[in-house]
Amino acid sequence: MGIADKIKEIEDEIARTQKNKATERHIGLLKARLAKYRMMLLEKTKSSGGKSEGFDVAKYGDARVALVGFPSVGKSSFLSQVTKTQSAIAEYAFTTLTAIPGIIKHEGATIQLLDLPGIIEGAATGKGRGRQVVAAARTADLILMVLDASNAEVERRLLEIELEEIGIRLNQQKPNVTYQQKRTGGIKFTTSCQLTHLDDKMATQILHEYRVHNAEILVREDITVDQFVDVIVGNAKYMKCMYLYNKIDTITMEEIDRLGRSDPNGLVCSCKFQLNLDRAVEKIWRTLDFMRIYTKKKGSPPDFVDPFVLPRGGVVGDFCKAIHKELFNRMRHAVVWGRSVKHSPQKVGKNHPLADEDVVQIVTKNI
Structure with a gap:
């Protein structure tokens, strides 16, 4: 057997x-x-x-979001609408056959979207290149599950089963x-x-x-x-998941209202008519739970144009490493302005937790 x-x-x-x-x-x-x-x-x-040709896409930016869903639910349309990448789109299944990356720039963050081929039932056992698709999804920081609003509950249940069997735990704590x-x-x-x-x-x-x-x-x-x-x-991966209910132009207003209210991790949209796509990008940013940290050089005003983006909960040491590993070793202390300190400015050490939109000046040791 x-x-x-x-x-x-x-x-x-x-x-x-x-x-x-x-x-x-x-x-x-x-x-x-x-x-x-x-x-x-x-x-x-x-x-x-063997090799998963077309699935080994280099990670780029501050985070990776994997678009997961059944064939022809609108993943490629979403990628084409919110990025400058033109993924293949057609009114038939399996248009996308490899992983196609695109880039979103939002609130100072660079977010990589990965359009993956449509999953079919039995993907966890290898059907329809399911292994490669789900393995690529495991490399992401966020799963964006794209669902056909007219069949959302069935699709969501089946996809969650496939991801569960491969060791992905959605919206769960370790x-x-x-x-x-x-x-x-x-x-x-x-x-x-x-x-x-x-x-x-x-x-x-x-x-x-x-x-x-x-x-x-x-x-x-x-x-x-x-x-x-x-x-x-020890091989389970605990991942955030956002549910995108696409094709709301095919269902009633009552059904749209029910989907919109029933799921705090979900959002209704229509890629065809470009409805709610800006809100989808904003929700991706919020679900990733980033914070923006601005730099300041001594004697100069803060740089509010190009922030460093860190996961929420990061400390000054993480900020130093994001700039350069050597800066972490050379740091004497930091001066911080913002919500993370009791008074601005305040001198802090490497383990000081930062908050969104803090301004940080790093003071280094003399060598």
Whole structure:
């Protein structure tokens, strides 16, 4: 029996097993086994797949956004409308056959859009070059899921399943769990909260499924079996996702209103009639959660034209590295004006957290 057959067999057993307290340990072990076989399938495909011609696009700019969706939902149209890149567009499926990059300049940030070929059902197992498409999506900082508004719920559910199976977790936080394998000592399972989906016996059985017999685990939140498996396997990627409901010109105003209100991570638009595309770009910027940091040289006014763009939560040291690695080593202190300091200007060190639109002057050591 091949790996794909084993995966199908386990999926069928999970589907027909009644979910209750008596069966949750059995289902948990099945899920652990399923995740193991999916990982084996991924590794097998990766080793035998050869080169992914047309998918190895160099990362450029402050962030990468991957356009993901079924064929002919409007990904290429969106790329062509909001960038200067002309991706192939036609009224039939599979117009885009490789990854096509484009650039957005917004609020001082350079954002790379990557138009990927349409995903089809079964992409996670390699159908329709699905492996290459999803692997390219994993390199992004944000997934922009483009959906046909007339069939949005079905498309969204199917795409989320495909991405889930390949290890992409959309709009989820990494589980607050510390996991460390040891050479001896057995399994030490500790919790700092009450668990409702997992216990030490189930955790030990799952670890044994992965041939782990010595490890220390500290769980700080009420996690599920799936989240625990993600921690053990270690290949899950937690990514932000924005949902773009395109072709709203094909649905009623009531349906547009429902889609617009139902999803805080979503936005309705029409690429055909250029409706809401400016708001889409603005929402991409906000979802990426950037901050703009302006530079100031001693004796000169701040440069408010060309800011450095950092992920929110960055510190002065990150700002130095963004300018030049050597500047980080030479920095004595920084002088900051803005919302991150109690009084402006204020002298701070490398670990000072910055805020959006701060002005920073770096003072270096004399060499």
